[in-house]
Amino acid sequence: MGDKSVKQPVLALKDFLTGSPPGTLCSVRLTGVAAGISVQFKVPVLNLYCTDEACEDFTQFDPNVSERTVHVNPDADIFISYRCRHCRRSQKTYALRITEAESFTLNEIVEARILKYGELPEVNLALTSRISKLIGQDRDFFYKGVKAECSGLGIAAFTYYRRVVENQKDRIFDEIIKVCKRLGVTGDIVAELEKAKKETQFTKAVGLIKSELPDSLKIDNHNPLTLLHDALSDSIHNASDEDCLALAQSIRVVLSKLAENLNFALQQKAELMGAVNLLLNRKNKNSSPEKPANGSTKTD
Numbered sequence: 070m071g072d073k074s075v076k077q078p079v080l081a082l083k084d085f086l087t088g089s090p091p092g093t094l095c096s097v098r099l100t101g102v103a104a105g106i107s108v109q110f111k112v113p114v115l116n117l118y119c120t121d122e123a124c125e126d127f128t129q130f131d132p133n134v135s136e137r138t139v140h141v142n143p144d145a146d147i148f149i150s151y152r153c154r155h156c157r158r159s160q161k162t163y164a165l166r167i168t169e170a171e172s173f174t175l176n177e178i179v180e181a182r183i184l185k186y187g188e189l190p191e192v193n194l195a196l197t198s199r200i201s202k203l204i205g206q207d208r209d210f211f212y213k214g215v216k217a218e219c220s221g222l223g224i225a226a227f228t229y230y231r232r233v234v235e236n237q238k239d240r241i242f243d244e245i246i247k248v249c250k251r252l253g254v255t256g257d258i259v260a261e262l263e264k265a266k267k268e269t270q271f272t273k274a275v276g277l278i279k280s281e282l283p284d285s286l287k288i289d290n291h292n293p294l295t296l297l298h299d300a301l302s303d304s305i306h307n308a309s310d311e312d313c314l315a316l317a318q319s320i321r322v323v324l325s326k327l328a329e330n331l332n333f334a335l336q337q338k339a340e341l342m343g344a345v346n347l348l349l350n351r352k353n354k355n356s357s358p359e360k361p362a363n364g365s366t367k368t369d
């Protein structure tokens with residue numbers, strides 16, 4: 070563990086920023102040049118999880134400046150700030166200490182020792198209302214899953230997400246039942262969902278559902294419960310970290326999209342009811358005058 074002789078891998082700056090927790094001191098590969106104490110390097114675009122309601126997904130984050138020059142004399146403390154390209158709201162800042170830097174000028178590669186001593190916001194602190202409503206108190210596990218996913222830890226990410234889905238089975242079913250009732254869906258689906266909810270295991274519960282969910286809850290024409298069921302039923306016993314990462318990503322995307330669809334379905338229903346009520350009120354007003362002509366209203 071504390072063996073200093075163990076050779077650490079050299080990480081690309083992009084992977085170091087997104088994948089290393091604060092406190093990591095690592096050899097990092099920069100694209101640029103080092104001359105004397107001066108190091109000039111390119112700041113890469115990052116693929117980060119954006120928690121803004123408009124995104125709730127991995128998006129491109131652009132650095133506020135695309136190139137930096139620092140003096141390593143003896144150390145350089147710098148902040149690198151980012152903003153989400155899609156929503157232009159979410160920001161991310163890293164605090165780094167660059168110590169040694171060695172240039173390999175032929176291919177514009179600089180190898181530096183960099184300590185990441187902070188990052189804001191921490192991925193598990195940010196939370197959005199839609200996903201939070203769907204997964205309730207397991208939001209911490211969800212963001213640990215996101216963190217693991219960001220770091221390329223497939224087995225960990227899959228395990229966290231599976232825990233969220235299994236723990237919050239009742240809540241996920243309740244939210245879907247609520248929307249089906251609000252939409253006035255006919256047929257057996259509500260009864261089936263209520264019966265299935267009593268199963269302790271998520272995958273078994275989903276197996277009991279035979280009727281179709283409303284189209285507004287489907288993802289790309291697929292039942293989101295079936296998609297989750299398929300991702301969770303895969304045995305990860307012998308699966309590679311890479312395969313688990315792909316499965317974990319599918320689970321996160323489906324959960325996020327389901328949360329969005331549930332929210333959107335309720336919102337649309339509310340808007341529709343508002344519009345219908347407005348028209349009905351107008352019709353009533355027009356058919357029965359507000360003030361009766363015979364003067365039965367109270368006057369002073």
Ligand SMILES: [Zn+2]
Nearest residue numbers: 119124153156
């Ligand atoms: Zn965003």
